[in-house]
Amino acid sequence: MNLVLYDTMTREKRPFTPGDPERVTMYVCGPTVYNYAHIGNARPVVVFDLLFRLLRRAYGAEHVIYAANVTDVDDRINQKAIDEGVAIDVITTRYLDAYHADMSVLGALRPNFEPRATETMAEIIDMIGRLVRNNAAYQAEGHVLFNVQAYSDYGKLSGRSMDDMIAGARVEVAPYKQHPADFVLWKPSKPGEPVWESPFGPGRPGWHIECSAMIEKTLGLPIDIHGGGNDLIFPHHENEMAQGICADHGTEYARYWLHNGFLNMGHEKMSKSLGNVVLAHDLVSRYPGEALRWALLASHYRQPLAWSDETVDQAKSGLDRLYGVLLRAATVEAEPSAPGVGFMDALEDDLNTPRAYAELFAMAQQLEAAPEEDRAHLKGELLASGQLIGFLKADPESWFQGGADPAMRARIDALIAERFTAREAKDWPTADRIRAELTAMNVEVMDNPTGATWRLKSEGAGST
RNA sequence: GGCCUGGUGGCGGAGUGGUUACGCAGCGGACUGCAAAUCCGCGUACCCGAGUUCGAUUCUCGGCCAGGCCUCCA
Numbered sequence: 001m002n003l004v005l006y007d008t009m010t011r012e013k014r015p016f017t018p019g020d021p022e023r024v025t026m027y028v029c030g031p032t033v034y035n036y037a038h039i040g041n042a043r044p045v046v047v048f049d050l051l052f053r054l055l056r057r058a059y060g061a062e063h064v065i066y067a068a069n070v071t072d073v074d075d076r077i078n079q080k081a082i083d084e085g086v087a088i089d090v091i092t093t094r095y096l097d098a099y100h101a102d103m104s105v106l107g108a109l110r111p112n113f114e115p116r117a118t119e120t121m122a123e124i125i126d127m128i129g130r131l132v133r134n135n136a137a138y139q140a141e142g143h144v145l146f147n148v149q150a151y152s153d154y155g156k157l158s159g160r161s162m163d164d165m166i167a168g169a170r171v172e173v174a175p176y177k178q179h180p181a182d183f184v185l186w187k188p189s190k191p192g193e194p195v196w197e198s199p200f201g202p203g204r205p206g207w208h209i210e211c212s213a214m215i216e217k218t219l220g221l222p223i224d225i226h227g228g229g230n231d232l233i234f235p236h237h238e239n240e241m242a243q244g245i246c247a248d249h250g251t252e253y254a255r256y257w258l259h260n261g262f263l264n265m266g267h268e269k270m271s272k273s274l275g276n277v278v279l280a281h282d283l284v285s286r287y288p289g290e291a292l293r294w295a296l297l298a299s300h301y302r303q304p305l306a307w308s309d310e311t312v313d314q315a316k317s318g319l320d321r322l323y324g325v326l327l328r329a330a331t332v333e334a335e336p337s338a339p340g341v342g343f344m345d346a347l348e349d350d351l352n353t354p355r356a357y358a359e360l361f362a363m364a365q366q367l368e369a370a371p372e373e374d375r376a377h378l379k380g381e382l383l384a385s386g387q388l389i390g391f392l393k394a395d396p397e398s399w400f401q402g403g404a405d406p407a408m409r410a411r412i413d414a415l416i417a418e419r420f421t422a423r424e425a426k427d428w429p430t431a432d433r434i435r436a437e438l439t440a441m442n443v444e445v446m447d448n449p450t451g452a453t454w455r456l457k458s459e460g461a462g463s464t
Numbered sequence: 465g466g467c468c469u470g471g472u473g474g475c476g477g478a479g480u481g482g483u484u485a486c487g488c489a490g491c492g493g494a495c496u497g498c499a500a501a502u503c504c505g506c507g508u509a510c511c512c513g514a515g516u517u518c519g520a521u522u523c524u525c526g527g528c529c530a531g532g533c534c535u536c537c538a
Contacts, residue, residue, distance in 0.1 A: 029538075037538090044538045075536075160467060160534075207536085229538030230469090236537090260538070261469085267530065271537085298487085299477060304470075304531070314476055314488045321487080324501070346478095354478045358486035368502080428497055435499075446501050453501090 001058035003348045005225075006302060008233060008257040009157055013350055018224045019255060024059050025219040026052065027254075029211060029228040029236070030068035030114065033095040034076040036281035039292075039307060040263040040270045042106055046293055047260045047301040047351070048227045049108040050389055054347060057388065067113035067218045069211060070096060073204055078193050088194060092116075102280045105289035106296070107390035115214040117205065118194075124205045124213040125198045127247050128185045132200075136246035137185055140176035144186035144200045146208075148179050151242045157257060158234035183239055185209045208239035215244070226254035230302075233259055263296075263305045270307075278307065288399075290391055291316040297353040297389070318357070320400075322386065325364040327396035327453075329379050337380030339388050347389070360385060400455035412443055416452050423447070 003016040018024040028048045031037055037045075048066075055064045072092040081088040100110070117124070128144055131137035136150040148154045148162070155161055162181065173180040184206035189195040195202045205213075215223060221244050228237065241253040262269060265276040283292055295315035299305050340363055346355035363385060367378040386392030394402070404412065415434050422430035438445055438454070446453045 031538085032536090041538050047538095158467080158533080163466090231533065231537055234467090234533060235535090262532070262538075264531075269532075269537095295476095302469090303477085306476085310488090311476070317489090318476095318487055328502080352478075354476095354486075358478075361486060423497085426497070432498075444500060447496075447499080448501095455501095 001054070001344075001348060003054065003058065004350055005256050005258060006350050008230075008259050011159075014256070016224075016256065018059070019222065021059055022063050024055055024064045024225075025223040026055065026064070026066045026225040026227065027211075027215050027219055027223050028066070028068045028111075028226075029232055030070050030111075031096075031099055032071040032074050032076065033092045033099060034074060034080050035095060036279045037099050037102060038270060039278045039280045039283055039296075042103065042280045042292075043263045043296055043301075043305065044227060044229050044260045045103050045108050046106055046296045046390075048258075050297065050301075050347075050351060050353070051225070051227070051258070052109060052111075053388060053390070054351075065113070065219060066111040067115060067214070068111040069214045070114050070116045071207065071210060072096075073117045073194065073210070074207070082192060098281055102284050105284040105292075106280070107289055107293045107393075113218040115218050117210045117214070120210065120214050120217055121196050121205070123217045124209055125186075125196075127213045127216065127243070128205075128209060129199060130247045131185065131243065134246055134248070136243075138178065139200055140178075142188040142201050142203065143176065143184055145177060145182045146185055146239065146243060146246075148181045148183075148242065151246055153245075154181070154242050155238065157238050157241060160234065160238075183208060183235065185243070208236055209243055211236070212240050212243040212247070215240075216247075216249075221249040222252040223254050225256045225258060227258040227260070230259035230261060233257075260301045261304045263307050265307055267306070283312070287312050287316065288319075288394075288402075290394065291319055293390055294319055294357075298357065300354060301351055318361075319391065322360060322364050322382075322392060323394070323396045323399045325368050326379070326382070326392065327400065329367055329375060330396060332375045332379050334383050335376040335380040337377060337384045339385040340381050343385045353389075356385075356389070360391075403456045408441070412438065412441070412454060416445065416454060419445070420451050 004013045005016050006013045026048070028044060031041060045068075048068075052064065052066050070092075072088070077088050077091055080091050084091070104110075128137060131146065132139070132144065134150070135147070137144055137146050139145075186198060186200050186203050186205055186209075188201065188203045194204060196204060215221060215226075226237065226240075237257065244253040245251060264270065265274075265278070268274055268276060270277055280292070291312055292315070295307075295311045296305070298311070298315060305311075340359055343356050343359040343363070346352045346359055349355070360382070363378065363382040367375060367382055370378050383392055401409070415438055419431050419434040419438075422428075422434065435445055442457050443454050444457050446455070
């Protein structure tokens with residue numbers, strides 16, 4: 001495989017070479033489970049799932065280890081637990097279960113590890129201890145703070161100088177900080193919040209240290225690929241790296257840093273304060289998972305993605321086209337095949353999914369037009385390509401008819417039979433009346449010489 | 465204020481120093497009892513200005529516009 005990835009650290013595309021091809025490691029910052037995931041949260045999940053699939057294909061599934069953390073200690077979780085008057089694990093279990101279900105609908109494979117902050121406490125405390133011992137951290141007023149001046153490359157990932165950070169500081173600096181950019185590793189818990197004992201006093205960990213400790217525990221440092229949304233570059237990933245390196249890990253934390261662009265609602269960021277949050281949890285009940293996944297991968301992962309119902313409708317239409325080709329090739333037995341060469345080239349070029357989609361359409365077009373003897377191979381190639389990245393898994397007929405329950409199905413079949421009789425008798429008014437009836441049921445009829453097939457029409461936009 | 469992205473046809477969205485993206489939608493034709501699906505064909509684009517160049521949508525500079533990060537955030 002000639003995989004090339006854009007590395008945030010070097011700001012250029014670089015050929016991907018793992019430290020050990022027998023053990024390729026990837027870590028992605030996962031959810032904080034205090035609410036249902038919104039569709040923006042789902043973008044990195046799907047993007048890095050795609051990369052996970054490519055790596056597994058290239059190095060063998062057993063040689064790729066993917067970890068995504070679950071942050072289950074957090075102010076928002078605490079607040080929710082207090083609001084509902086329940087223990088925090090009631091909150092975290094509820095939303096983690098929903099998260100797993102929703103991401104599964106989007107076709108995301110489960111990572112090998114999903115470490116939880118609460119289950120990594122010993123390692124977090126141990127890592128903080130090492131940072132203190134190395135003079136990369138200090139204690140002050142019940143806190144343990146990371147000393148950014150101990151790490152000369154601080155700011156390298158995000159491209160900021162220490163001066164920039166001071167100049168750009170918009171928040172009041174806590175008086176106990178030695179440097180304005182110093183950040184919390186351990187802090188006292190507020191009343192009512194969960195608390196853990198530690199050599200630095202009772203309290204709870206800061207957010208950044210969780211990830212460093214979980215990577216150290218589940219994958220070992222350095223890792224090959226670290227991913228996340230581009231809003232995490234600073235401060236989260238910058239801080240993670242500083243911690244990891246200063247906690248006895250030489251000079252390298254992650255060989256490749258990958259960051260996905262944001263999903264926006266129109267021109268605005270999705271946010272609670274703007275009231276434009278769209279939950280993945282709601283979308284999965286309105287659209288097929290593959291259509292949502294297609295929409296999420298329809299633009300390059302580093303580009304911003306403007307989300308709307310139309311985005312999904314267009315995605316659905318594109319998939320309809322591919323499934324339509326497969327439906328017409330239903331009697332062709334697919335020959336086992338590798339994904340198309342051009343298709344793989346596109347994906348290996350920094351996950352160029354738009355180009356990969358174009359290849360998919362080209363393969364479909366070829367299959368549609370090919371002489372009978374070539375179709376088995378072409379169908380196999382199309383399926384192998386699509387399925388590699390999580391598409392074309394459905395039976396074509398159920399893709400188009402899946403929304404119909406058995407009763408509706410029986411009714412449709414009866415109407416079509418009735419209409420066929422009318423057509424045989426050239427009774428066009430009756431045939432048209434029946435078709436109008438089917439149309440009213442959202443059913444589209446496609447006549448052929450021996451009868452008719454049908455499909456459910458797309459629901460269309462505007463149902464939000 | 466500091467740092468950083470991006471501005472491509474009606475919409476989504478790649479890519480390239482000189483040639484086709486691709487998809488959705490639209491239009492014309494074939495097919496059809498009429499349709500749908502399919503097939504064939506068509507259209508409209510590269511924010512503005514200057515520079516480099518034989519030639520720029522693509523490189524450089526400036527401008528305008530939009531968005532992000534600097535505080536929790538995918």
